[in-house]
Amino acid sequence: MxxxxxxxxxxxxxxxxxxxxxxxxxxxxxxxxxxxxxxxxxxxxxxxxxxxxxxxxNTRSSSENWLFLFKKRSLRDSEIHGFTDSSDRWFKIPVTEFLFPVVPPGEDLYFLTASGDIFLFALNKLREVIAVNVKTKTVKKIPPSPLGPRDTSSWRRSGLKLIAGPSSSDHFRFLFTELHENQPVLLEYISETDRWQYSEAREINESEARVGESESVFLSVINRRSESVVIAVQSESTIPVVLRPRLTETRDGGDLLHVYGDGKMVIVRSEGVEGNGRVRVITRIEVLGLSSDGRGWEFLSWVPPELVDKFKKPYGVMKGCLEDRDGIIRVVLVSNHEGYWDFIWLSYELGSRVWKWVPLPDCRMKGSNMAGISLSSGPTL
Structure with missing residues (x-):
């Protein structure tokens, strides 16, 4: 003692x-x-x-659910905030302090995604990508991909995936997809070798089915209102395949926001408040998944109206992020109204078909610039 x-x-x-x-x-x-x-x-x-x-x-952390957001001012005043559904408050995650030696003053930094202990950032002026490991307190510069350097506006959340290695390892994989010379391609960076792999995705054959297996990684290449282009990566050794799911709209109701991720799509329907088209309120939220042959979007569920009534508020702009992990679809909707930020965290368990709403405390974001958001598993000891 x-x-x-x-x-x-x-x-x-x-x-x-x-x-x-x-x-x-x-x-x-x-x-x-x-x-x-x-x-x-x-x-x-x-x-x-x-x-x-x-x-x-560390075993339990792999099934934890975290939401990370990047509150940006100057580099020294920027902060990563994290919230887990097992707690009731936001935490400051010590990430930006490790960036000072490698990020020059005046650089425009954007938070791309996170997985376990790894946080990925894009530097807009230098057109570089860097990975921060919060466990080892190290920063790693990722070499340019075979498609060359990219600015922050070219990264699409639904078109990239960060996969952290086991907790005993500091290795990770970073995948993103792009339409190159009118051909969907997959770029994969492997930290263990410090090299990129480039693969052209092939079109799926008529005889192939069951592409929507749980071990696959789905990355969006193009998202249109009625048709999308998605590539499915089923293992590190196989060639990615192209899926072209179509959406048949059968339900009416207001403006639509589509949020994509991990082979799922969330449709947010809204309407204007008292005739003001610039201020809106959510009326319905639906979730869809890929059909077994990858050729269509299939309706899975919609958030019960009584649950929507608990969290809907007026908003001016809205965006979101989505993940499907361990049989649970999670979506976070981020909105802004007159300078105030609001966060809606919803989860849908595929097995029990139950929706849950996770209330989030105030993150004190008024007047701040949010430069990136990500759902992730938990960091480790």
Missing amino acids: DGCRHLTSNAVGFCLLPSELIQEILLRLALPEILRLKSVCKTLASIISGDYFRREY
Whole structure:
């Protein structure tokens, strides 16, 4: 107990609990809370640093659900904020402090995506991509792809995917797709070799089916109102295939916002408020998935109207991000109205067909510039 000498009586009492009980309590906390407790006393630090706790926490973190957003001012004032559905508050994620040595003053930085411990940023002026590992506190410059350097406006959220390696490794894969010379192509960067792979996607044959397998990675090449172009990557060794799903609109109702990701599509329907077309309110949200042959978008579900009534607010502009992981579709809608940012986090469990709304606390974004948002699994110890 020497390391707990300056703690309150409640904190000392907590440290006196059986270590198994302490571990179970700590495993229910978000990583920033665990790291803060690690500095409280030697007893907690010893438990958190132990091989069993670290292994157990990292196993659970792969199924955690985080929302990260990049609040941008100047580089030194920019912040990554993270929220997990297992907590009730936002956390500041120490990322930008690692960027100072490699990002020149005046550079326009954009947050592309995150996966586990890896956060990916695009530099607009230098037209570079850098990866920050928050566990090892390192920054890695990614060499230009075979298609050459890109500015931030050319990156599409639904057309890229970051896949972090196991928690014991700092390796990752970064995939994105593009239409090059009128041909859908896949670009894949492998950090272990520090090299890019370039693949031309092939058209799917009539005899092929069941392209929508759970282990596939789906990247959007083109998204149109009635037809999309998607490529499916089923493993690292196979050639990606081209899917051309069509959408048959059968339901009426207001303006539409389409959000794509992981072979799913969310349609947000809205209407003007009191005849003001610039201020809108959500009326209906639907989710669709790829058909088994990849040739169509199939209706899966819609958010119950009574749930929509709980979170709908007037908004001026809206965008979103979407992921399908572990049998749960998650979508986050970000809107702005008169300088105020609002976030709607919804999840749909495919097995039980149940919708859930995750209320988010205020992130104090008024007047700030949001330069990127991503859904991700949790960082590790």
